[in-house]
Amino acid sequence: MEITVHRPGELTAADRGAWTALQAKAHLNGSPHLANPFLAPEFTLAVARVRGNVRVAVVREDGDPAAYFPYQRSRAGVGKAVGLGVSDSQGIVHRPGFTWEARALLRACGLVMYEYDHLAEGQGPFETGTTGRFASPVMDLDQGYDAYLAHLRQQSPKFLRSTLAKGRKLARDLGEVRYVHDERDPGALRTLIAWKSAQYRRTGRSDRFAHTWITGLVHQLFHTRGPSFAGQLSVLYAGGRPVAAHFGPRGERVLACWFPAYDPDFAKYSPGLLLHLRMAEAAAADGIAHLDLGRGQKAYKDSLKTRDITVSEGWVALPHPVALGHRAHRAPVRALRNTVLARPELFTPADRLLKRLGKIRSRYRKE
Structure with missing residues (x-):
């Protein structure tokens, strides 16, 4: 070797x-x-x-x-x-x-x-x-979009009926609903980043797009195009205006759901869920085997998924003082975070507190 x-x-x-x-x-x-x-x-x-x-x-x-x-x-x-x-x-x-x-x-x-x-x-x-x-929930599409919808009708019939009804109402209230699976307009990407940054702040989370390397990475991937890999921007429009968007990397068989966001002015229509269904339909037509929704349990992922895969967290190390020091610094933070995420009695109040802090922070930014 x-x-x-x-x-x-x-x-x-x-x-x-x-x-x-x-x-x-x-x-x-x-x-x-x-x-x-x-x-x-x-x-x-x-x-x-x-x-x-x-x-x-x-x-x-x-x-x-x-x-x-x-x-x-x-x-x-x-x-x-x-x-x-x-x-x-x-x-x-x-x-x-x-x-x-x-x-x-x-x-x-x-x-x-x-x-x-x-x-x-x-x-x-x-x-x-x-x-x-x-x-890490996934949406299986290897049997086609109709098979995926059949799974949803069996697993989450109320969720599917409600989401599709909201899509019809969105069209009635705003106008034609149009979906672009591979949007190449840089302005649409800027809109998505602005929505996502606002969401991070509104919910009290750290704004990933405040880190220039992450913003730079997204733009690098947006301009990466090839038969086996591309950075793909998908946008849902209603009445000619964007209401939800997603950006993530696409391989030959997997589309990774990375940065989804929507315009909060249209939250009552669940545009993010409508976007995911349109993404699944178009991805299945492109031969994508599954959409990877990413690590983390959220209500919308539980409604959309067909199964879970498993990802792991940790490290491997040599017996070295630098490794010991790094682990001593990182391990307590990880353990605390994972304990909070895994226990609803801890996560729910922590989530409420973060959102409250996010509202306060947003208020001060406006002032």
Whole structure:
């Protein structure tokens, strides 16, 4: 086994092609989780354009590429999953039957540890350091949109009837409802970002778009177009104006639901739910196998999903003081957050408090 480390821009066209081919065949090889667009070389390249510490370890066996391991590395040797905090699938992309020893891989990459928060299934050597496993709902479309709707009618009949009725009312009240699956207007992307930032502030959450690298990453992906990967903006219009939008990466078989938002002036019509149904219909027609709604239990995800996949959070580390220090700093915060999220008696009052603080913050911003 030979392991070499590269900056993403140094990868040859052959390596990028081999990486893409591993993803394209993943579902045939019993590893469909490896087809997620967050594991694609294009996502790693986009992160590298806004973060200078991205590296890719290329593993070869008998001269042939066997695996690609993207990560970010601090000067102290702390490794993190690429795009940690915004990436919804992480790990090593590999060919069938490939095995590795986590600590040996860390040493070859000059890392004292590797931290993840959305580790994909089937990453056994990294799972030894898992501190939590979480459900990530998906909408299965491999049998077509009609089959998906049939599932919803059986699983959530009241939800489906109510949502479709709101769509008809939206058309009556505002005018023609039009859906664009792959909107190329940059102005529509700016509108989505403004909605999402306002939502973060309104609900008391940290505004991700206040971080210039995240905004830069979204714009990089918006301009990334290819047959196996693209940054895709989908917009629902009513009466000629946008009422809901979503932006996320799309692979050959998976569309990742990343940044959805809607105009709160039209909240009574549930435009976000209507948008997801339209996205599912168009994605199924494009041959997408499923929409990945992302880690986290929310009412709308429970209504739309067909099943859950599992992602993990944790780290693997060498016996090194830097790794011990990093874990000592990060572990208590993670444990507290996950405890609150997992227990409704804690989450509900915490959520109410955040929203109250968000309203206060928004009021002061207006003044």
